Amino acid sequence: MPELRKDPITGRWVIIATERAKRPDQFVGHSEGPKEGKCPFCEGSEYDTPPELYAVRKAHSRLNSPGWQVRVVNSIKPFLNIEGNLDRHGKGIFDIVHGVGAHEVIIETPRHIANIADLSVEQISRVMHVYTQRFKELEKDERLKYLLVFKNYGWSAGGGRIKHSRSQLIATPVNPKRVKEELAGSRKYFEYHDRCVYCDLIRQELDFKERVIIEVDGFVALVPFASRFPFEVWILPKNHNCDFSVISQPHQKNLAKILKIILLKLKKAANDPPYNYILHTAPFRRPKIGYWKTIDQDYHWHIEIIPRLTRVAGFEWGTGFYICPLPPENAAKFLREISEV
Amino acid sequence: MPELRKDPITGRWVIIATERAKRPDQFVGHSEGPKEGKCPFCEGSEYDTPPELYAVRKAHSRLNSPGWQVRVVNSIKPFLNIEGNLDRHGKGIFDIVHGVGAHEVIIETPRHIANIADLSVEQISRVMHVYTQRFKELEKDERLKYLLVFKNYGWSAGGGRIKHSRSQLIATPVNPKRVKEELAGSRKYFEYHDRCVYCDLIRQELDFKERVIIEVDGFVALVPFASRFPFEVWILPKNHNCDFSVISQPHQKNLAKILKIILLKLKKAANDPPYNYILHTAPFRRPKIGYWKTIDQDYHWHIEIIPRLTRVAGFEWGTGFYICPLPPENAAKFLREISEV
Numbered sequence: 001m002p003e004l005r006k007d008p009i010t011g012r013w014v015i016i017a018t019e020r021a022k023r024p025d026q027f028v029g030h031s032e033g034p035k036e037g038k039c040p041f042c043e044g045s046e047y048d049t050p051p052e053l054y055a056v057r058k059a060h061s062r063l064n065s066p067g068w069q070v071r072v073v074n075s076i077k078p079f080l081n082i083e084g085n086l087d088r089h090g091k092g093i094f095d096i097v098h099g100v101g102a103h104e105v106i107i108e109t110p111r112h113i114a115n116i117a118d119l120s121v122e123q124i125s126r127v128m129h130v131y132t133q134r135f136k137e138l139e140k141d142e143r144l145k146y147l148l149v150f151k152n153y154g155w156s157a158g159g160g161r162i163k164h165s166r167s168q169l170i171a172t173p174v175n176p177k178r179v180k181e182e183l184a185g186s187r188k189y190f191e192y193h194d195r196c197v198y199c200d201l202i203r204q205e206l207d208f209k210e211r212v213i214i215e216v217d218g219f220v221a222l223v224p225f226a227s228r229f230p231f232e233v234w235i236l237p238k239n240h241n242c243d244f245s246v247i248s249q250p251h252q253k254n255l256a257k258i259l260k261i262i263l264l265k266l267k268k269a270a271n272d273p274p275y276n277y278i279l280h281t282a283p284f285r286r287p288k289i290g291y292w293k294t295i296d297q298d299y300h301w302h303i304e305i306i307p308r309l310t311r312v313a314g315f316e317w318g319t320g321f322y323i324c325p326l327p328p329e330n331a332a333k334f335l336r337e338i339s340e341v
Numbered sequence: 342m343p344e345l346r347k348d349p350i351t352g353r354w355v356i357i358a359t360e361r362a363k364r365p366d367q368f369v370g371h372s373e374g375p376k377e378g379k380c381p382f383c384e385g386s387e388y389d390t391p392p393e394l395y396a397v398r399k400a401h402s403r404l405n406s407p408g409w410q411v412r413v414v415n416s417i418k419p420f421l422n423i424e425g426n427l428d429r430h431g432k433g434i435f436d437i438v439h440g441v442g443a444h445e446v447i448i449e450t451p452r453h454i455a456n457i458a459d460l461s462v463e464q465i466s467r468v469m470h471v472y473t474q475r476f477k478e479l480e481k482d483e484r485l486k487y488l489l490v491f492k493n494y495g496w497s498a499g500g501g502r503i504k505h506s507r508s509q510l511i512a513t514p515v516n517p518k519r520v521k522e523e524l525a526g527s528r529k530y531f532e533y534h535d536r537c538v539y540c541d542l543i544r545q546e547l548d549f550k551e552r553v554i555i556e557v558d559g560f561v562a563l564v565p566f567a568s569r570f571p572f573e574v575w576i577l578p579k580n581h582n583c584d585f586s587v588i589s590q591p592h593q594k595n596l597a598k599i600l601k602i603i604l605l606k607l608k609k610a611a612n613d614p615p616y617n618y619i620l621h622t623a624p625f626r627r628p629k630i631g632y633w634k635t636i637d638q639d640y641h642w643h644i645e646i647i648p649r650l651t652r653v654a655g656f657e658w659g660t661g662f663y664i665c666p667l668p669p670e671n672a673a674k675f676l677r678e679i680s681e682v
Contacts, residue, residue: 178351
């Protein structure tokens with residue numbers, strides 16, 4: 001059973017992995033991307049993965065067999081286990097929770113394609129739909145507080161040996177620190193202004209245009225004012241909404257469209273860079289503010305795309321500051337002008 | 342002039358670099374450590390660096406000439422500039438500060454040696470002494486709030502092309518987020534218990550021993566309970582002290598000794614891994630709690646050593662969680678048993 005441990009000073013949670021645990025003498029190499037083996041994610045290899053949890057399938061095709069378009073399975077080496085109870089306990093000044101949670105893999109295509117940017121808008125739209133379905137399913141589990149969907153593309157972004165387009169989701173039994181920071185920050189802004197900080201940010205960016213890359217119906221993609229990384233991009237719904245899982249089918253398609261355009265632009269801008277994307281949405285069980293207000297009003301879901309082109313060094317670890325060697329306005333201009341085709 | 346920008350949601354600061362700025366089309370390679378050129382840090386090349394700010398020198402040797410043991414110069418491409426004023430200003434919802442601060446390089450040896458672990462205890466002790474002197478000097482500058490000393494060893498830890506042992510310091514005009522988190526967390530603990538959380542942590546770790554690697558007079562090295570990274574190590578003074586810069590000469594030597602032992606053990610344990618270390622100490626201008634209490638009582642300076650053996654991926658960026666594939670107790674046992682000679 002993995003263990004969640006809390007740093008007694010900062011309150012930061014750490015997962016001490018057991019399924020992926022290594023022996024101390026196994027950290028000798030600093031390998032940079034080993035060879036690719038047989039792909040368990042391709043159509044026809046369904047029995048090389050853990051059993052199917054969910055799939056978009058052709059009519060009459062059978063579970064764990066060909067005929068699917070998007071397929072969800074448990075991670076073969078999960079960071080958190082779906083079985084068990086939290087068993088919160090202490091050990092002197094330390095806090096420990098059993099590593100209960102979900103860790104699933106969303107296989108984005110039956111074909112052996114590496115980058116989601118190279119899938120069709122229809123296919124990416126199916127992937128977005130599957131994300132919403134997993135939110136709805138996992139929200140039912142009372143032990144879980146937050147669900148993060150993310151993608152690791154390329155070795156230095158944490159991508160695996162097998163280059164088959166997929167994303168992952170991890171559902172955690174505690175609210176993660178970074179999400180809490182966003183929630184707390186946007187609540188503070190709301191309490192002062194009675195407006196959503198993301199809505200204000202979108203309005204200001206659309207007025208000035210200098211950091212906007214592209215707009216499609218319902219969505220905008222921009223380089224954030226305080227970018228941590230060169231070519232960092234945020235995709236935000238233009239209309240206020242705290243909850244990704246309720247977006248409509250047409251919106252799923254528009255989101256797929258803007259995501260594809262941005263990822264293709266990045267691919268051209270920086271020679272197919274490794275990247276992560278993360279989906280930040282409201283936690284499952286939303287706390288109330290005062291008598292009736294929920295965070296529905298002050299939080300705004302969005303996707304953050306982080307190309308991995310710089311190295312994180314001691315200064316960043318020690319301070320939480322980031323150093324961005326590319327002014328966001330220059331990055332936005334370059335991405336606006338570069339063609340995605 | 343570099344610009345400090347604040348994320349309007351989380352309050353995270355970012356430095357938009359100008360001296361190290363790149364054009365958008367310069368991010369095409371993901372190079373892993375280019376060739377080494379002529380070393381400007383070796384004795385005899387003093388005019389290849391910016392002018393000397395401080396040095397430990399033989400009697401009668403001249404500034405910017407051979408005869409030094411440890412030498413401090415400005416960074417040739419500083420992230421922050423020492424000249425100018427902060428000029429705090431807003432732009433709609435955004436906050437901006439001029440990038441005023443210090444960015445210096447501490448050259449740890451006149452000889453071309455890469456890893457501080459390979460210097461003598463006497464020489465490392467001189468480096469610790471030089472750190473304290475820079476704290477005392479830069480504290481006089483009223484614009485500066487915090488000073489971080491850090492080291493980037495090896496390419497994937499952010500180390501440079503030139504492999505000559507050195508550390509860096511950056512002094513910032515705002516208190517960094519991660520430091521504030523530690524200060525706030527330890528203050529909260531102090532307010533509840535009237536004791537320093539680090540002192541309690543040290544006492545508990547010394548009782549249980551399972552995560553302690555080694556003790557020397559005045560210091561302990563341990564693997565933290567909630568390690569973020571395999572072989573993460575903290576070095577802490579056993580007696581309460583919030584301020585690194587006031588440590589005595591004998592303590593500088595003991596610190597040098599334990600630092601050398603730990604870094605040699607890591608070198609053996611993980612095949613000379615890339616690593617960062619960071620020195621966390623109290624901010625320059627310490628806020629008062631209530632009428633007379635300062636953070637002197639609730640904060641405890643320490644060094645965090647982070648070997649860079651794992652990749653940080655989307656889940657970590659999205660949540661602030663870390664996944665550690667090596668249980669801290671196993672890491673501590675391995676490091677205890679491996680000989681440093």
